[in-house]
Structures are given as structure tokens and as C-alpha cells.
Amino acid sequence: MSGLRFVPPRGWEVLDLPGAPETVAAIAAEPDGVVNRAFRPNFVLTVGDLSLEEQAAGLRSFHLVDREEMDLAGLPCVRTLAHHEIDGRAVVAEQWRVLVPEGSRELTASCGALDYPELAEELTASAASLRRSSE
Amino acid sequence: MTLPLTLEIGEQGLDDLLAGRRPDDAEGLPEGLESIMGELQAAPCELEMARGRRSGYGWVGARLAALVVPAGEQWMLHLVPVEFVPDALARLNGLGPRPEGQMASPVRYDPALLAQAVATGEHELTQGLREHWRVEAVWPSGPERVSRRAVEVLDTQEGLWLVTPVEGQVELAHVRPTEVFRRLCGLLPAPSELLAGR
Numbered sequence: 081m082s083g084l085r086f087v088p089p090r091g092w093e094v095l096d097l098p099g100a101p102e103t104v105a106a107i108a109a110e111p112d113g114v115v116n117r118a119f120r121p122n123f124v125l126t127v128g129d130l131s132l133e134e135q136a137a138g139l140r141s142f143h144l145v146d147r148e149e150m151d152l153a154g155l156p157c158v159r160t161l162a163h164h165e166i167d168g169r170a171v172v173a174e175q176w177r178v179l180v181p182e183g184s185r186e187l188t189a190s191c192g193a194l195d196y197p198e199l200a201e202e203l204t205a206s207a208a209s210l211r212r213s214s215e
Numbered sequence: 216m217t218l219p220l221t222l223e224i225g226e227q228g229l230d231d232l233l234a235g236r237r238p239d240d241a242e243g244l245p246e247g248l249e250s251i252m253g254e255l256q257a258a259p260c261e262l263e264m265a266r267g268r269r270s271g272y273g274w275v276g277a278r279l280a281a282l283v284v285p286a287g288e289q290w291m292l293h294l295v296p297v298e299f300v301p302d303a304l305a306r307l308n309g310l311g312p313r314p315e316g317q318m319a320s321p322v323r324y325d326p327a328l329l330a331q332a333v334a335t336g337e338h339e340l341t342q343g344l345r346e347h348w349r350v351e352a353v354w355p356s357g358p359e360r361v362s363r364r365a366v367e368v369l370d371t372q373e374g375l376w377l378v379t380p381v382e383g384q385v386e387l388a389h390v391r392p393t394e395v396f397r398r399l400c401g402l403l404p405a406p407s408e409l410l411a412g413r
Contacts, residue, residue, distance in 0.1 A: 118298070143302055146392040147312040161393045163302040170298040172400065174393075193301050197401035 121191035128184035343372030
């Protein structure tokens with residue numbers, strides 16, 4: 081288990097991932113069940129096995145926009161904002177990488193670039209809800 | 216044609232493309248580029264870009280956008296799907312991580328003072344100035360009316376300052392690259408804003 085939990089934006093669907101017990105994922109709700117976004121916004125909380133550089137090497141057209149060290153819910157955190165391409169879509173990925181005694185954990189929010197202004201505050205608020213599972 | 220497409224082109228070649236003509240020296244140019252560029256001249260949204268004393272231009276259609284910026288004696292043409300425009304603008308303006316440090320409070324200045332400070336570099340505002348850049352989207356919003364939205368930045372050694380007009384002055388807000396990128400992602404008009412101009 082990741083040892084952490086977070087509260088996804090209101091109305092988002094939490095996904096059951098039987099093959100990945102250490103991962104928690106949530107995906108944006110679509111009004112009336114109609115998928116109307118080119119790229120469906122999502123959150124993924126998982127074990128951070130790869131460095132940012134290793135992640136970047138596996139992504140198309142990766143562009144690191146921002147990087148800062150911060151405190152997230154009392155945990156040391158590195159937040160990054162990046163842009164990359166997935167299947168021809170322009171995707172913004174905001175990632176909070178925290179260090180817990182068990183190791184590195186990463187919470188990643190992804191959405192279409194043109195959706196980012198509308199979602200940015202919600203994504204930040206969800207990231208701020210990150211807690212140890214025991215709390 | 217594979218997108219995004221980036222190519223260097225001379226003044227005459229660019230003029231031909233913008234007129235929807237295939238340049239005489241079209242070696243290396245993708246087939247059909249002239250048609251795309253010609254059609255984009257009728258696009259409802261245009262971009263005006265400034266970086267220091269250099270000026271660039273852009274046209275944003277329903278699916279594709281073309282950005283043209285100076286590259287020495289030539290021009291650099293970027294043809295991208297519309298959703299890639301924010302990142303293209305970010306890359307053209309060197310947006311990336313900046314040194315960490317204390318974020319300063321917003322300050323307001325007379326616009327003329329800011330313009331002078333940028334031009335001369337002889338002011339505390341522009342000490343450590345790396346670049347001053349501005350991108351503005353312009354689109355019709357009604358009969359004989361246009362709407363505009365801009366992102367203007369002072370990029371300094373100490374970080375990024377977002378420049379916003381406020382009550383006859385300009386406000387400089389010390390921001391992270393994330394905030395600038397968020398504004399770039401929201402620069403283009405939403406479909407509903409374009410419809411308002413029809």
C-alpha cells in the first residue's frame with residue numbers, strides 16, 4: 081500500500097485497480113455519462129519508483145515547467161508541473177512527490193492543457209488533502 | 216503531415232505561404248502546407264507576440280494553429296494542434312523552473328515608468344532582467360468589436376513577474392512558472408467566446 085490517502089475532487093470516480101494494490105486512482109466525472117473531454121482528468125497515487133528524469137525519458141515531448149520544494153501536510157515534498165503528449169493529446173501533469181519512512185510516494189494529477197485553468201485550484205486542493213493512512 | 220511541424224523559412228517563402236501559395240523554393244516543405252496556412256489567415260483568433268524587441272504572429276483555427284517568430288534573418292514557423300499552443304508559447308519564451316526563494320508582494324507602477332525601465336534597464340524593476348515578453352490573443356466578440364486576453368511577463372534573475380493592468384496602472388505580481396503556464400493555457404478564447412462574435 082502507498083500508506084497515504086487523499087480526497088479527490090467532488091464527484092470524481094475512484095477506480096478499483098485489482099492488479100495494482102499499491103495504487104489509488106480517481107477519474108473526473110462526466111456529466112450524464114457523456115465523455116466530452118479529449119483527455120479525461122485523473123489523479124494517480126502510487127509508489128514513486130522512478131525519478132523525475134526517468135519518468136521524463138518515457139514521455140513524449142516532455143517539458144518541465146516548474147519545480148519547487150515544499151511542505152505538503154507535514155511531509156517533505158517536491159512539486160513539479162510538466163507538459164507532455166499522450167496519444168496526440170496535450171497533457172498537463174502536476175505531481176507531488178513526498179517522502180515517507182517507507183520511501184517515495186507520488187500523487188500525479190493529469191488533464192488536458194486547455195482544461196488546466198479550470199481545474200488547477202481543485203487539483204491543488206485535492207493534493208493538499210494528502211495524509212498518512214493512519215491519520 | 217506530421218504535427219507539430221517546425222521549419223525555418225525566408226521572408227518571401229513566408230509571404231507566399233500566408234497568401235496560400237506554394238513558394239518557388241518549396242524543397243522540404245510538406246505538401247498542402249500552403250493550403251493550411253492560407254486557410255488559417257481567415258481564422259477568428261490571432262496572436263500578437265513580443266519578446267524584447269522581436270515580434271511574432273499567430274493564427275488559431277478550429278483545429279490547427281500557426282506561430283511565426285523571427286529566427287535571425289529568417290522566420291521560424293510552428294504548426295501545431297490548437298491544444299498544443301500553450302506549451303508552444305511556453306517553450307518559445309523559455310518558461311521553465313526558476314530559482315526558489317521568497318515570493319515578493321505585488322507592486323503597482325505607472326505604465327510609462329515600466330516601459331522606460333524595460334527600455335533602459337536602469338531601474339530596480341529591471342535589474343537582472345532576462346527578458347520581457349507578451350502574448351496577446353485577439354478575436355471578434357461582436358459587430359466591429361474585438362476581445363483581447365494577454366499574458367505579459369518580466370523574466371528576471373529573481374523569478375517571474377506577471378504584468379497586469381489595474382486601474383490605470385500596471386501590477387507586477389511575483390509568480391511561479393506554474394501560474395504563468397496556467398494563464399497561457401487559458402489565453403485562447405473558449406468556443407463560447409468565439410460564438411459571441413458571430
